[in-house]
Amino acid sequence: MAETASTPTPYGTIGVIGAGAWGTSLAITAARAGSAVRLWAREPEVVEAIARDHQNPMFLPGVPLPATITGTGDLAAAADAEALLVVPPAQHLRATLTALAKVARPGTPLVVCAKGIERGSGKMVYEVLAETAQACEPAILSGPSFAHDAAKGLPTAVTIAAHGAIAGRLQASLSHATFRPYATDDLIGVALGGAAKNVYAIACGIVDGMGLGESARAALIARSFAELTRLGVKLGARAETLVGLSGLGDLVLTATSPNSRNFHFGLDVGRGRTIASLRQPGQPLAEGVETAPALVTRARAENIELPIAETMASVLDGTLPLDQSIGRLMSRPLKPE
Numbered sequence: 001m002a003e004t005a006s007t008p009t010p011y012g013t014i015g016v017i018g019a020g021a022w023g024t025s026l027a028i029t030a031a032r033a034g035s036a037v038r039l040w041a042r043e044p045e046v047v048e049a050i051a052r053d054h055q056n057p058m059f060l061p062g063v064p065l066p067a068t069i070t071g072t073g074d075l076a077a078a079a080d081a082e083a084l085l086v087v088p089p090a091q092h093l094r095a096t097l098t099a100l101a102k103v104a105r106p107g108t109p110l111v112v113c114a115k116g117i118e119r120g121s122g123k124m125v126y127e128v129l130a131e132t133a134q135a136c137e138p139a140i141l142s143g144p145s146f147a148h149d150a151a152k153g154l155p156t157a158v159t160i161a162a163h164g165a166i167a168g169r170l171q172a173s174l175s176h177a178t179f180r181p182y183a184t185d186d187l188i189g190v191a192l193g194g195a196a197k198n199v200y201a202i203a204c205g206i207v208d209g210m211g212l213g214e215s216a217r218a219a220l221i222a223r224s225f226a227e228l229t230r231l232g233v234k235l236g237a238r239a240e241t242l243v244g245l246s247g248l249g250d251l252v253l254t255a256t257s258p259n260s261r262n263f264h265f266g267l268d269v270g271r272g273r274t275i276a277s278l279r280q281p282g283q284p285l286a287e288g289v290e291t292a293p294a295l296v297t298r299a300r301a302e303n304i305e306l307p308i309a310e311t312m313a314s315v316l317d318g319t320l321p322l323d324q325s326i327g328r329l330m331s332r333p334l335k336p337e
């Protein structure tokens with residue numbers, strides 16, 4: 001099919017790197033959109049289950065996988081595709097991209113779908129991409145999207161950030177009747193929104209768990225969005241991205257839903273569970289736990305004050321008792337909105 005301005009050509013084969021809940025759901029999405037999909041899993045039992053039963057019971061139980069998805073444990077085989085969706089936990093992104101860069105063809109779009117900031121360095125996913133995979137094309141997919149919702153075919157909209165014609169081709173490769181990607185070239189805004197909302201979702205879960213009320217939660221969401229916007233503007237994100245799906249949209253979803261693992265983590269903390277018990281191996285992934293200190297590191301480097309994120313980082317590392325955290329936020333000097 002000839003490519004025109006109105007009908008970008010979809011990528012015919014998509015590799016999905018990481019077969020957790022979101023990687024599997026995105027593989028289903030790409031298959032429904034018409035692509036042949038190679039889904040790479042770290043876990044041999046996941047590769048076996050995909051080959052034997054067309055299922056991923058370990059990470060996305062109860063959802064049949066289309067026959068056009070092939071599971072593989074061979075990274076080079078999965079990377080032999082026209083575009084790659086990269087879906088590890090954010091703290092494993094650098095290692096995953098470093099391995100991928102050795103086997104991906106130069107010029108291949110690498111679409112990071114992880115939501116987080118690198119702990120220690122405070123680097124955002126577009127910076128990790130630039131440092132590890134210079135020969136590939138950077139892209140980011142983010143937005144309000146629970147893996148189970150998209151896999152079940154419930155209406156879902158996300159933002160894809162990429163340069164030039166790539167964003168449109170990725171849109172065409174993933175869109176179908178119930179999955180609607182919007183395009184932008186603002187990688188900074190999309191990366192920041194997806195990462196920061198996890199930190200603020202934990203805070204909102206804590207407020208719910210402590211029984212502080214819906215008014216408090218709404219105030220926290222609004223002030224969290226003010227923080228996200230402050231840092232975003234300093235980093236060079238565009239305002240319309242921050243109020244869009246990958247910013248405000250994902251903040252609203254994640255900071256209000258017990259189906260969010262980050263919100264649920266906060267809910268459990270607010271109800272009195274210890275952070276150590278919630279971080280045992282086998283517990284659900286809550287990206288905001290690692291991203292909270294990383295967000296603070298980055299904001300300090302940019303000379304931006306993020307009181308809610310700083311409070312969360314201190315609660316999560318155990319240096320601020322939970323019962324003092326709300327008082328610390330409420331007793332800050334009064335100031336204009």
Ligand SMILES: NC(=O)C1=CN([C@@H]2O[C@H](COP(=O)(O)OP(=O)(O)OC[C@H]3O[C@@H](n4cnc5c(N)ncnc54)[C@H](O)[C@@H]3O)[C@@H](O)[C@H]2O)C=CC1
Binds near residue numbers: 041087148284285
């Ligand atoms: N689950 C969801 O609804 C959504 C998740 N995301 C994001 O997608 C990313 C992946 O999350 P999920 O698929 O939910 O994860 P998951 O909790 O379902 O699965 C864990 C994933 O981590 C991988 N993993 C474990 N140890 C690893 C290591 N040492 N190196 C590399 N990978 C390792 C596993 O192979 C598996 O793919 C996260 O950044 C998350 O924020 C984004 C949107 C929706």
Ligand SMILES: O=C(CO)COP(=O)(O)O
Binds near residue numbers: 143201260
């Ligand atoms: O990113 C998500 C929804 O957009 C998933 O949120 P959790 O990781 O908190 O479950």
